[in-house]
């Protein structure tokens with residue numbers, strides 16, 4: 560894989576950070592994108608080639624890809640759409656603008672970058688586009704409606720693109736991690752505080768007994784069956800380097816069990832089980 564190029568978004572922490580370093584060590588030419596200049600500088604200090612990209616700002620998408628193509632001479636072997644965030648809160652308390660903000664990054668930004676990359680891959684005659692979806696791309700969980708909606712939408716678009724791209728040499732892959740040890744919960748707090756008026760919610764008591772603890776006091780407490788980001792990176796490596804990448808990779812025990820239960824259980828039984836999640 561020496562010299563193969565990949566653009567990875569959301570590399571300031573978590574899965575993107577781990578993937579960028581791991582692929583760099585494997586000989587990939589990694590372009591590790593971060594939202595902030597400070598994070599780009601930090602990653603550059605660690606020996607990575609870093610570039611600024613904020614999915615919510617389409618000018619930065621164009622500029623980042625333009626920079627990458629200048630460096631590579633106009634080619635890009637792979638794209639890992641990864642940067643995303645959550646805005647916890649009950650669906651009935653979720654302002655439309657909050658939902659729009661989540662979709663702007665988690666969905667529209669990914670689509671904009673993907674559309675910009677496809678012509679490059681068509682011209683060079685190969686390419687892999689890997690999207691970091693989630694177990695929450697095919698089952699819901701309480702308090703996570705905005706994030707769940709964005710990942711369900713992503714699954715629909717990714718599945719359709721994969722079918723359409725069968726007549727091209729471009730492979731489309733979805734990663735579906737369950738709980739992974741990252742900063743995603745901590746990073747969701749500013750969005751929760753900006754958008755969710757939980758004190759005025761009819762569910763105020765539930766916020767106080769459940770979500771607030773999860774966000775503020777237990778935020779470093781791991782979920783059951785949580786795995787490190789390297790578990791996602793291992794699937795990413797297979798998706799990028801194997802001759803026949805799988806359409807989707809189910810990562811962690813909960814993802815695999817829930818995918819099975821979703822197939823075999825009646826919806827009402829699955830709902831009862833999912834409603835127990837914190």
Ligand SMILES: NC(=O)c1ccc[n+]([C@@H]2O[C@H](COP(=O)([O-])OP(=O)(O)OC[C@H]3O[C@@H](n4cnc5c(N)ncnc54)[C@H](OP(=O)(O)O)[C@@H]3O)[C@@H](O)[C@H]2O)c1
Pocket residue numbers: 568569570571572573574575593594595612613614615640641642643644664691692693694735736737738739740741742743744746
């Ligand atoms: N952790 C899990 O349990 C889990 C499970 C399933 C799927 N995932 C998925 O894994 C991916 C990575 O998340 P993570 O768990 O590694 O969380 P994380 O540590 O919070 O990392 C998220 C990354 O996304 C970046 N990001 C946020 N908004 C962005 C924007 N507008 N444009 C570009 N990048 C942006 C963040 O940058 P800043 O630092 O600048 O905010 C950060 O680098 C996400 O797609 C997430 O949905 C995570």
